[in-house]
Amino acid sequence: MLPTINQAVLSQVIQALKDGNVRYCEAFGFDREELNELNALTFEELMHLGNTSAQFLKITINHDVLRKMLVQVRQEQKFQQLVGQAVQLGGSIALISHYFGVSTAEISARRRLMGIHVRQGRNQVPGEEEEAALWNRWQEIKVDNIDSIPALEAMMLLAQERSLSLTVVWNLIRQWEKAE
Numbered sequence: 001m002l003p004t005i006n007q008a009v010l011s012q013v014i015q016a017l018k019d020g021n022v023r024y025c026e027a028f029g030f031d032r033e034e035l036n037e038l039n040a041l042t043f044e045e046l047m048h049l050g051n052t053s054a055q056f057l058k059i060t061i062n063h064d065v066l067r068k069m070l071v072q073v074r075q076e077q078k079f080q081q082l083v084g085q086a087v088q089l090g091g092s093i094a095l096i097s098h099y100f101g102v103s104t105a106e107i108s109a110r111r112r113l114m115g116i117h118v119r120q121g122r123n124q125v126p127g128e129e130e131e132a133a134l135w136n137r138w139q140e141i142k143v144d145n146i147d148s149i150p151a152l153e154a155m156m157l158l159a160q161e162r163s164l165s166l167t168v169v170w171n172l173i174r175q176w177e178k179a180e
Helices: 002-018 022-027 032-040 043-051 063-088 093-100 104-114 128-141 149-162 166-179
Strands: none
Touching: 002 022, 002 032, 002 043, 022 032, 063 093, 063 104, 063 149, 093 104, 093 166, 128 149, 128 166, 149 166
16 A cells, blocks of 8 residues: 555655645655655656655544544535435425525536426415325424424425425425414
8 A cells, every 4th residue: 555655645746846836745744855856756766666665654644634524524415415305306496595505507417417307387286185284294393494404304304295396395384484
């Protein structure tokens, strides 16, 4: 594994030197003399140095930063899953933009990639019985702030349970909230 790391770092350093980014190279821990020597090496010499099994690099893990990055990656993954689920459940561009701030172009691209074709015109409105059942269920799981992600997750649950479009559920809940 060390030769691969050696190669990767040397490649980055040589490219940074060619780009004139000396500070980047110094951040790795190289001093000016070492950078001058590395910059003067031929391709073959760089390859030999990169493939050597001798350890000239010391790798350390910044555990605090890694933990924060792992949390951030998980949050981003959850965000992407929620956006995908909202699109899959028939969330309109207005709904997805409202909750996630995602652009129209990105929503359209997601739909195309997921094979979702949105029909033009208004969404179908459920009948009175269906609407009453939906209202009762919303009252059971009601979330105070309908603009929050927990409220959206509750709406997604309702859309799945009642086999309705997420947009239909969202529109009805917004109407009910305005009426209260």
